[in-house]
């Protein structure tokens with residue numbers, strides 16, 4: 001039986017959404033194939049395992065001292081394949097608390113979707129379900145992400161960016177650039193947050209000032225983008241790993257008057273997760289547009305070296321489509337876009353596990369051994385100049 005750890009929570013604004021995605025995986029993973037168990041990273045960053053973590057009520061007022069919880073860590077070196085308790089006392093040894101063959105990362109936002117956790121799993125040589133470091137990090141940074149999309153020749157909305165320091169020093173210059181290069185209405189976004197946090201729309205100079213202030217309180221880099229009036233949003237997921245790339249159906253999420261606020265996005269339908277949101281699947285758009293969007297999604301999946309399941313979000317302005325962003329760990333793993341294609345959630349989880357394991361196999365096929373003479377030369381006193 002494969003020991004399948006499902007990790008969620010963490011120091012992120014999307015902590016609660018992540019708990020829901022994690023519990024969904026635990027509920028839907030095939031019990032005949034996996035012993036799946038929760039690994040919870042608290043809001044302060046500590047890791048726990050234990051049966052109470054299967055109950056959503058545990059998270060309302062999380063108590064780290066609750067009976068049944070064990071505080072653990074994942075050693076950042078290969079070969080341990082498990083979670084360990086910290087040794088206590090001077091000569092206390094770490095003890096294996098749970099075996100871990102593969103991890104499903106049900107993380108949204110910082111400290112989980114952004115490459116940080118992926119890095120730890122790379123160091124530990126444990127298969128994990130999401131994109132690697134590059135894709136995860138690029139997918140989290142709206143400014144770099146856009147630069148990559150543009151370099152691929154994909155349509156993106158015109159934008160500029162600035163640093164918080166620049167804004168604090170010369171706000172007028174930033175405002176002038178935004179007005180001259182883009183014009184109102186504008187969207188202002190912190191570079192590294194998701195779930196609409198810190199995002200604002202500005203229709204005039206005063207609102208722009210306020211929106212940048214808000215964004216700058218969340219991040220040191222800020223993206224300012226031309227806003228589309230009455231946008232139609234279309235999302236398309238993509239599943240796979242090297243050679244196997246399966247774009248999903250397209251969805252049109254519920255229309256919002258202004259734009260999706262954090263509250264709207266996750267609490268509509270009584271907080272039951274993304275599935276309860278009103279959406280249209282497949283999206284009511286032309287076949288031509290659908291295939292164009294699926295094509296873009298597959299291209300992005302390849303360029304960002306994706307693994308597992310991601311979701312790319314688009315904005316339509318009339319007949320024109322713009323790539324808005326990629327979510328490398330989408331809400332509910334976008335299972336609802338694959339279910340109608342004949343792939344139930346449990347089969348989607350099987351695929352995530354397969355790709356995770358294949359990812360590690362592929363890595364092992366690359367050679368890390370390269371013997372150089374540098375140390376010998378240095379020891380014998382030769383001068384080494386790095387080219």
Ligand SMILES: Nc1ncnc2c1ncn2[C@@H]1O[C@H](COP(=O)(O)OP(=O)(O)O)[C@@H](O)[C@H]1O
Nearest residue numbers: 187193194195196197225226227228231259260
């Ligand atoms: N340039 C834009 N024009 C119109 N609406 C936008 C624009 N950018 C974002 N939005 C709206 O704001 C929402 C959140 O923005 P997004 O870039 O997707 O950030 P997040 O990472 O928070 O989801 C989008 O789903 C869309 O409704």
Ligand SMILES: [Mg+2]
Nearest residue numbers: 195196313325
């Ligand atoms: Mg979005």
